[in-house]
Every structure is written in C-alpha cells, then in structure tokens.
Amino acid sequence: MTDITLLIGNTLADIDPDMIIYRDKQENGAYETPCYLIQRLPVTIGSSIGHHEHRMYTYDLVYMPAEDSRKKLSDIDLKSELLMEKFKLIQPNFARLWHRSLNIVDDVLHFQFDIYVQDHVSDDGPKMNNNLIYEGGLLNGNR
Template sequence: MAVKVNDVLNGVTRALAEQFPNMPRYCEEIKQELNAPCFFVKLFPIAQGRGIHRRYVRYYTFDIHYFPDPDKEENEDAHDIVEQLYDNMEYLYVGASLCRCSRMRHEIVNGVMHFFFSIDMQLIKQITPSPLMETATIKETIK
C-alpha cells in the first residue's frame, strides 16, 4: 500500500471540511491574519516502526488548533466544537481506505483549543522481484 504523507494530511483536512464547510482551515503554516473562528492543522513528526518481513507501522500524530469565535464565550465555543470532533473524527478516509483515529484528547491553552489524535497505518513495502533463472538442465541416471 503506497500511502503518502500528503494523503493522510488531505484526509484530515477533508474530514474537517465535511464537518465544518463554512469554517476556514489552515495547514502547516499559521497566517498572520487569522479569521476566527478557524482551524489550523499541525502534523507532528512522523515515526515508522518495523514489523515482520515487509510490514511496517507508520505513526501520524496531529494537533488541530481551534481559534474560537471572538463574539462567543471562548471556552463554551471550543467545547461545542471539540464534542463534534470527538464524534466525527474517529474514522476518516485516507485515499480510498477508511482509517481509525486513536489517542484522542484535547486541552485549551491561552484561549486556543488543541485536539490531539493519532493515525497508525499498517504498510506493506513493495519489493522488486529478483530475476528468475532462465533455463536449467537436469541430468538424471538410474543405477
């Protein structure tokens, strides 16, 4: 399975766009002038572990920042949004595959809600086949 980092990132932002179609989303770079309420998707460093033979596990960890509506009570707005994230971010599509998010948690720091979660992808590394033997001659005798 050839899953790229951008496939996973696009899956997360697509899930946010489906849940909150009218809310701006920023990815990987915070702009100087954010129009709150909005989301910022941060991908933490990716790790990969080795499994058996050609199998690997790749660990993607995300932090979705939510900048609340300045016209609302900030914690109340953030708690409303995080409830929706817990309900709707459990499963999301990465390419054509349905993936499960795990280790979901949140916290509010300096008026910004942070929603953390991980996606662990099982991967099988493609190997190029070795060239096959072209011909073989077998000589048999019976005694």
C-alpha cells in the same frame, strides 16, 4: 502516496462544513477566525516481516475561535463536543483515530490524535533468481 493531511481536512469539512481549514501556518498569525489548523507532529515507523511498515502519525488539530467573541470558552466547548462525537474515522474508511485528547491552551483548542497505517514497502534490492553457478564435486575437485 496518500496525502493524509488532505484526507483529514476533507473529513473535517464534512463534519463542520462552514469552517475555514488551514494546513499551513500563516505569516504573522494572520488566520481568519474561527478556523482549524491541521499540524502533523512526529511520525513513528516500525518494520515487520513481509515488507510491511507500521506507521503511527500524530496530528494536532487546532481550533481557534473568533477573536472578537465574548463566548470563546463556550465556543471551544461546543467544538470539543463536536470533535469527540463525530471525528473518529478518517474518510473514506482510511483510518481510525487513536489516543484522542483535547486540551485548551490560551483560549485555543488542541485536539491531538494518532493514526496507525500499515504500508507495503517494495524491495528493490538484488534478487538471486536461481542464477547461481554451481561447480560440484568434493572440494571442487573432479572426483
């Protein structure tokens, strides 16, 4: 199974190498800012013919600027432009980002996006394998 959150973190580290990236919430909000936090939101799963699942992962990439910065909003604007320009594909060629949106809430940038993944699902159920016992004849008779 692929760790999509790790792939997102690695791709983000390539785009913005000097930033701290968290994948877990810290106790009492003890983040060393400026930093990113990767949060996975609900996942939608759909099935198709041929043992495939279509999964849509939704992520919220949170950027928290430095607490003591007087230029929080300009810092957020720069990170917004960086993410819009550079963060379109999860490497190494894993998936494209869809429905990207940016929102600022309480001086924190929220960059939300969807990732579509098609996965092959193995079928471990019983198989017939031509092991049927057939008794012929009319109404199971000997005629």
